[in-house]
Amino acid sequence: MVSYIDYTSPNTQYTFNLNQSTLVKKDSQNYINVLGIQQLNTLENVSLLDIFLSRNNVVEPHYHQNAAELVYCISGAVTVSILNPFTKQILNYPLAPGHVANVPQGWWHYEVAAVDHTHLLAIFNAPTPQVILGSDILKLTPANIMAHTYCLDENQWKKAIAPVQPALFIGPPNNCRNQPYTQQYPQNSYMPQRQL
Incomplete structure (x- = not known):
């Protein structure tokens, strides 16, 4: 929770260049910039x-517990995939420009780019x-522990x-030699419809 913000302070920030705040960078086409209260102190x-x-x-x-x-x-x-903890199903939501997917707090999820030059915003209801x-x-x-719990060698x-x-944040690693990933959409997938 954010404490009181002194909007009269000379240190109060109202703008920030997001390009100056890289969280992780795999290469020039795969990276994540971050904006939180540490970068812009008026975000709440x-x-x-x-x-x-x-x-x-x-x-x-991954999941976000807060x-x-x-x-x-x-x-x-992009396809946003979410594990619904109540139904135990993976829900796949292919998104095109202008489309959104909501991931409830604490739900396991991941995103897979379907094409080059995919750009997403992930917006959170928490300062960090x-x-x-x-x-x-x-x-x-x-x-x-993993071996004992799941009866593995x-x-x-x-x-x-x-x-x-x-x-890792962004996978697969650059040295991965596995076959390319092909996205499959089971029955529980949402396919976006174009709006006229």
Whole structure:
């Protein structure tokens, strides 16, 4: 929660250049800029991520325990996928420019760019959205706990997750040699309709 803002202070900020606040950069086409109360002290209870992705790049699976997220597609095309914790279904929402998807607070989700030059805004109802990343869960949970809990071979688990880097944010890594990702839309997908 934001405390009182002194709007008479000479330190009060009303503008900011978002291009000067990179959160993470994979390469020149895949990066995320951040705007929060640390960058613009008059924001109060809102923040945003300015996301740029090329085809098949993913904002890694994650959730925000303190904020809902509104994903707005500015250009390109993206699929926002959300795990509904009540139905246990993955919901896929392909977005075109002008379309939005709402991710409720605490819901597991990820975004996959369908084309190059995809540009998104992720808007949060918190001054600083907290994030739990899938890569952190995989790498920071002790291998013996994962193996014991899920009846896995501990050495196979270690080998399987060895390439995973904590705080990946945008995947796959540049050195990934797997087959390209192809998006599939099951029955529980929303396909946007063009408005005339």
